[in-house]
Amino acid sequence: MTDIGGVRKPPVIACAVLFGLALIVAALFSRPSAGAARATTKTPSVVRVVERDFHISVVHGHLTAGTVVFRVTNRGPDEHEFIVVRADHGLPMRPDGITLDEHALEKNIAGSIEPAPAGQTNTLRVTLKSGRYALVCNMFGHYMGGMHAPLVVR
Amino acid sequence: MTRAAREFRPFAPRARTTIVAIVATSALVLAASAAVSIWSTGKSRNRAAVVEIAGRQRTLAERYVTQILLVRAGAQASPDRTGVLLTQSVNALLNGGQVPAVEGDDDEVVVQSETDPKIRAEIVEQRKLINDLLATGTALLAHRRTATVKQTAGEHIQTRDSLLRLRVLSALTSNVSLSSAREIAAKTDENVSNTVKLQIALGGIGVLVSLLLAWALIATTRRQTAHFRSLVTSSTDLVLVLSGNSCRYASSAVERLTGQPYSQLTGRGILRVIHEDDRERFQAAQQGDAKELVFRMRNAAGDWRHLEAHLTDLRADRHVRGIVLNSRDITERVRLEQELTRQAQRDNFGSQLVEALEMADDEGSAYDVVRRAMVEIDEQTPMELLLSDSSRAHLDQTAVHPYAGAPSCPVDSPYSCVAVRRGHPVVFETSEALNACPKLRDREQGPCSAVCVPISFMGRSLGVLHATGPEGAPPTKEQVAQLTTLATQSGARIGTVRAFEKTQLQAQTDGLTGLINRRTLETELRDLMRTGRPFALALADLDHFKRLNDTHGHEEGDRSLRLFSHVVRQVLRDDDFVARWGGEEFLIALPDADAVAAVEVMERIRGNLARTLDGGQVRFTASFGITDSTAAPSLQELIQLADVGLYLSKASGRDRVSIGEWSETREALGAANGAKRAPALHRAAAEDEPSPD
Numbered sequence: 001m002t003d004i005g006g007v008r009k010p011p012v013i014a015c016a017v018l019f020g021l022a023l024i025v026a027a028l029f030s031r032p033s034a035g036a037a038r039a040t041t042k043t044p045s046v047v048r049v050v051e052r053d054f055h056i057s058v059v060h061g062h063l064t065a066g067t068v069v070f071r072v073t074n075r076g077p078d079e080h081e082f083i084v085v086r087a088d089h090g091l092p093m094r095p096d097g098i099t100l101d102e103h104a105l106e107k108n109i110a111g112s113i114e115p116a117p118a119g120q121t122n123t124l125r126v127t128l129k130s131g132r133y134a135l136v137c138n139m140f141g142h143y144m145g146g147m148h149a150p151l152v153v154r
Numbered sequence: 155m156t157r158a159a160r161e162f163r164p165f166a167p168r169a170r171t172t173i174v175a176i177v178a179t180s181a182l183v184l185a186a187s188a189a190v191s192i193w194s195t196g197k198s199r200n201r202a203a204v205v206e207i208a209g210r211q212r213t214l215a216e217r218y219v220t221q222i223l224l225v226r227a228g229a230q231a232s233p234d235r236t237g238v239l240l241t242q243s244v245n246a247l248l249n250g251g252q253v254p255a256v257e258g259d260d261d262e263v264v265v266q267s268e269t270d271p272k273i274r275a276e277i278v279e280q281r282k283l284i285n286d287l288l289a290t291g292t293a294l295l296a297h298r299r300t301a302t303v304k305q306t307a308g309e310h311i312q313t314r315d316s317l318l319r320l321r322v323l324s325a326l327t328s329n330v331s332l333s334s335a336r337e338i339a340a341k342t343d344e345n346v347s348n349t350v351k352l353q354i355a356l357g358g359i360g361v362l363v364s365l366l367l368a369w370a371l372i373a374t375t376r377r378q379t380a381h382f383r384s385l386v387t388s389s390t391d392l393v394l395v396l397s398g399n400s401c402r403y404a405s406s407a408v409e410r411l412t413g414q415p416y417s418q419l420t421g422r423g424i425l426r427v428i429h430e431d432d433r434e435r436f437q438a439a440q441q442g443d444a445k446e447l448v449f450r451m452r453n454a455a456g457d458w459r460h461l462e463a464h465l466t467d468l469r470a471d472r473h474v475r476g477i478v479l480n481s482r483d484i485t486e487r488v489r490l491e492q493e494l495t496r497q498a499q500r501d502n503f504g505s506q507l508v509e510a511l512e513m514a515d516d517e518g519s520a521y522d523v524v525r526r527a528m529v530e531i532d533e534q535t536p537m538e539l540l541l542s543d544s545s546r547a548h549l550d551q552t553a554v555h556p557y558a559g560a561p562s563c564p565v566d567s568p569y570s571c572v573a574v575r576r577g578h579p580v581v582f583e584t585s586e587a588l589n590a591c592p593k594l595r596d597r598e599q600g601p602c603s604a605v606c607v608p609i610s611f612m613g614r615s616l617g618v619l620h621a622t623g624p625e626g627a628p629p630t631k632e633q634v635a636q637l638t639t640l641a642t643q644s645g646a647r648i649g650t651v652r653a654f655e656k657t658q659l660q661a662q663t664d665g666l667t668g669l670i671n672r673r674t675l676e677t678e679l680r681d682l683m684r685t686g687r688p689f690a691l692a693l694a695d696l697d698h699f700k701r702l703n704d705t706h707g708h709e710e711g712d713r714s715l716r717l718f719s720h721v722v723r724q725v726l727r728d729d730d731f732v733a734r735w736g737g738e739e740f741l742i743a744l745p746d747a748d749a750v751a752a753v754e755v756m757e758r759i760r761g762n763l764a765r766t767l768d769g770g771q772v773r774f775t776a777s778f779g780i781t782d783s784t785a786a787p788s789l790q791e792l793i794q795l796a797d798v799g800l801y802l803s804k805a806s807g808r809d810r811v812s813i814g815e816w817s818e819t820r821e822a823l824g825a826a827n828g829a830k831r832a833p834a835l836h837r838a839a840a841e842d843e844p845s846p847d
């Protein structure tokens with residue numbers, strides 16, 4: 001059999017030009033990248049908190065104002081909740097003298113995590129202003145049992 | 155590599171195995187479900203009590219604080235008892251065992267040890283808190299500093315208020331108890347939930363496996379059904395299911411045999427392919443009146459096939475509700491049986507024919523047997539037996555069908571008959587065919603069919619057996635076979651009879667003259683003498699016969715003897731006897747005649763002989779001696795007397811007739827020699843041929 005026309009090579013130059021144009025168009029019409037956005041936003045502080053019967057450990061004791069991410073791990077064996085409450089003026093107690101008056105502290109509570117079983121790690125993202133804060137577990141007797149830790153935000 | 159074909163076992167109990175597997179699977183699933191239930195129930199046993207006790211700890215902790223306060227206030231209370239209850243309860247929750255009753259509240263109960271690590275950790279924590287609580291309570295009642303009480307549960311109570319420390323510990327104990335109670339309850343719920351899930355999973359697996367096995371069962375059943383269908387459809391046996399007066403099912407073999415579609419065979423349509431003569435029996439069989447049935451069914455070509463059927467009454471079987479007719483084609487067998495029957499009939503006909511012909515001792519009797527055999531073959535078919543005469547040049551009609559008559563074949567000689575020439579039976583469908591025998595044409599009865607069977611004996615043709623029938627309907631093969639048997643056997647018998655008669659004739663006659671010989675005549679004469687019938691006896695002798703022989707040769711002598719015999723036969727009556735007595739001597743017996751009459755007859759012979767010889771032949775004369783039965787008591791003596799007469803004729807010059815007398819004998823022989831010398835004298839005279847003349 002005779003190949004009359006021979007094999008035609010693809011137009012390499014034309015393909016390269018088209019590819020370049022495509023890159024340009026993509027650059028013009030694409031959204032700003034996440035990296036660019038992050039470049040203009042402050043990275044939140046990450047605070048690692050460990051709860052156990054009946055103590056709260058905080059790795060970073062001093063933070064700058066802004067978004068703070070708490071990674072709370074309950075080492076148990078009991079359930080524990082996690083409350084971040086502003087404590088510039090002390091923490092009021094309920095009449096029983098054992099638990100904090102959360103109703104009175106409602107405006108001061110920056111955020112909380114519902115009681116979690118032992119072994120669970122939860123994250124709480126809050127925005128903290130400068131001031132003194134307390135990290136507490138206000139389950140019955142836990143606060144008075146020693147489950148509270150101070151936190152200063154500058 | 156060739157893979158061996160799997161064994162074909164349509165009746166293998168695969169379905170049974172599958173059903174057993176389904177049942178086993180169901181049982182396994184049920185057993186597993188029951189085991190799970192038992193296990194789950196066992197795990198959940200007293201869980202409610204455990205939850206209650208765990209929750210009760212909270213109350214007891216609060217009660218303990220209250221009782222401490224009461225004791226401190228001087229009231230009567232028993233915090234130690236409550237502390238014991240708390241301790242025993244938490245230990246029982248942790249390690250299992252008996253939980254003490256709270257007086258006036260509940261009863262004792264036995265619980266199992268907690269196995270869940272998380273709950274155990276909580277209970278351990280609870281126990282530590284109880285210990286701290288009780289230690290603090292004890293210190294409080296003992297008015298010691300509670301702040302010095304060691305905190306073993308990880309609590310960090312900072313207040314120095316002993317009562318508050320006690321309340322905080324109570325609160326912690328209460329909270330931990332509540333938490334563990336919730337955990338236990340949640341765990342119990344989880345167990346129940348897991349059990350339910352497991353049960354559902356097991357049920358689902360069981361259902362799935364059962365469905366798979368059911369599918370396998372259906373597939374197996376379909377495969378077996380396909381196997382049976384293949385067997386039934388490929389079987390040559392014809393299967394019908396009859397119900398009432400109709401046919402409910404006809405197998406593929408019936409469709410193939412009859413060439414009728416299924417819809418035409420079911421219902422009452424089946425009767426259309428059943429032979430009319432068999433329909434009544436077939437319908438009776440439909441009613442269950444028969445176990446076996448032989449009937450005929452018309453096949454696709456329109457031929458009738460013989461079927462042998464076995465009927466099974468399955469009307470009580472709810473799967474069938476009918477009579478199953480299982481039949482097979484026995485046409486070939488019937489044909490063979492019919493052939494054997496015909497063969498037996500032929501053999502019987504042949505054996506009877508042979509016996510009958512054996513009893514026929516002459517041709518006439520043989521012809522009679524042939525006529526009766528013709529009737530035996532067929533009463534309506536014209537038949538005739540044409541046999542050649544002694545010359546073998548002409549065919550004579552020797553036997554005719556007594557009822558149907560003769561076909562009257564015009565053939566007149568054996569070799570004019572095509573069957574004789576061919577040497578085997580010839581069947582003509584019609585006399586009008588181009589290759590039909592020309593002697594069949596132009597007969598009075600018009601066109602006809604015919605069978606011509608040659609008859610032979612010892613390889614020599616005797617004739618032909620001829621039968622005719624309507625045009626286009628020649629005698630059947632069976633009749634042709636019987637005609638052939640008849641021709642063969644009758645030919646053999648007639649040939650034998652003829653040969654016997656010929657032999658007997660040769661034994662009784664003289665070969666040269668055709669007259670009876672001396673022995674035959676003696677027999678006849680003894681019969682005459684025994685019956686007392688009178689007769690005359692003449693002894694004739696050709697004169698000078700030796701000289702005639704010597705002069706003209708023996709051929710002329712033989713011719714003279716035959717001529718004399720012919721002349722004698724012309725003169726004699728039919729019941730007279732003449733025999734060549736020996737040489738040129740002839741003995742003539744004339745029943746109911748005496749010597750005188752005999753002389754007259756002999757004279758007539760002598761005259762006729764002389765006139766016959768006037769035609770130019772060699773002339774000769776004859777001398778005669780006469781006697782009759784009254785002359786002597788014995789045949790020997792009578793012959794001697796005739797011989798004496800002959801001697802006298804010879805002695806008197808020959809060519810004359812003389813009556814023999816005893817006296818003349820004595821005169822001729824001399825008294826001394828006696829009568830018994832007469833033959834000797836006669837011989838001497840005969841031998842003395844040349845001398846007198």
